[in-house]
Amino acid sequence: MQVNDKIFPYPILNHNKSISNFGDADFIFSFTPEETERYYILKNAKFETECKLINELYDEGKIKICCVVECSYTVFRKTFELTKEPHDIKLPKSDFLEKTYFSMFATAKENFVFKTDNVDEDYANIEFEIEKYDIIAANDGFYATFIHQEESDNMAHSIFSIVTSHDMETGESYIVECDTGKKITITMSDDEYKNYKIIYTVPTYMEVFFNMLLVPALVEGLSLCKSFLDGDSSADFDDIGNKYLWFRSIANGYKRIYGNDLTVDEFKKISPVKLAQDLLGKPLGISLKKLVEETKNTKEVEENE
């Protein structure tokens, strides 16, 4: 849960100073992130603030501080109390998928009235009635991304999903969709799909199929990823991976081939046509060689007949 720029009928301390009513005071969610195979841990989690009012209210037991953990993908939402003393919050990773938000709030434990001069001029020395559970300080926190992906060494299987649509006519151009699921989806008519299934199982023609179908589809996908990066200077690979889930397999594939990590700068420079061919095992040379051998074999058979 996040308050963003929500306006409250009384002054609140927001860690985002541009919308806080308490000047330069921080409302810090302090912890060290740690991970084990099964857990995500907010190590030594505690809150810190130099705001006099919040410290006084906390010390008087009128407010409590809590961290709200929310993941919309797993409909998870849970609250954990924070204090000034550090303690660990241990969260099973299996509760989360994709973006999970961690935010922090101070809420009233009882009804009370406060008045302070340490606030924006408009609110100074005015009495405000606070009711139990009212939010009086907020930090919209951060998000962490959780992925439970079974790694596959087969680049084609981890990136492409090839399906038929009964509504497509024979001979109709196939469709490539890059942002509708976990993989790049290639859709073709029933007849084409039937033929593809036959060709795909013949070793001689497998790379031909890669050239005809997978290389152009991956070029389309990689070009979209490059446009995404070009359109947002602050975007990184995590952002691309959130939009195009299959892209997460690209970095692993790149490292397998080139031996080093793919960087944003390198990705911006590299040609999608080259990268697509490299990732799919440079199928042109292999397929031409196989086809030439196949042609020679056919000629020999014809000459000997």
Added chain:
Amino acid sequence: MSKIHIKMLNEDALNHLKKNLSSITNKIQNNATNDWIYTEFPQPMFTEKKFEIEDFTLTDNQNSKDKDIDLQNSIAIFESCKNLPRYILTDQCFWLWMHFEKFYGIVRNMITINGTSTINNMWMHGQGVRRGLMLGVLSRCYFRVALSYDAAAPDPYHLTKWVIENPLRFRELTWRTYSSEEHIVRGALRGEKKAIEENGKEVNVYSNLAKAISLIGSVRLLDSISEEDMEQMVYEKMLELLS
């Protein structure tokens, strides 16, 4: 019953379902058994996962009319699946295994299939994660129990019975993100129940009630409200709405 490995619908099969929703809806409508799925979908259609559950059965319940069977089926799903990782329980592909393979005939009978929208919304969770789970033929059974289970009560399913008796008491709450906090849902259901028992009659005010709870959360942090205080707030609001 013995332990079984769960399965999930494969990505290719899911994409095939999305691309051919109309013809697959027809096949579901016209076939009481699921033999056809093995020729219609790209194979293998499902992948077996490492996670195990206690095997279980469901009782046939035409259009979910029998509330007792509905309750027993919901409890059976919950008890068997409650220890699965949450990211699996909220994945449409897990429920699609149950819909297409494990309980095809029973799922097919549980709701009237009016057309592609029924399959999209109630089999495939097509309206997004939250709505999908709360509308899904079997996932909604699971979440009706998961969000109302009252471990401290002599009968931990007393609120589940209340929900299944009239799902509207629960549905409007679960459209809202605050309903992921189980204690908010339990407190709200207790407050509803108390107010209706006291009022003597039930009127469908649940949409307004869900909005009223959202309104409470406009300056307050709903998550920090105790179950008891939520019960009292909802009880008072319900009496106001019913009057």
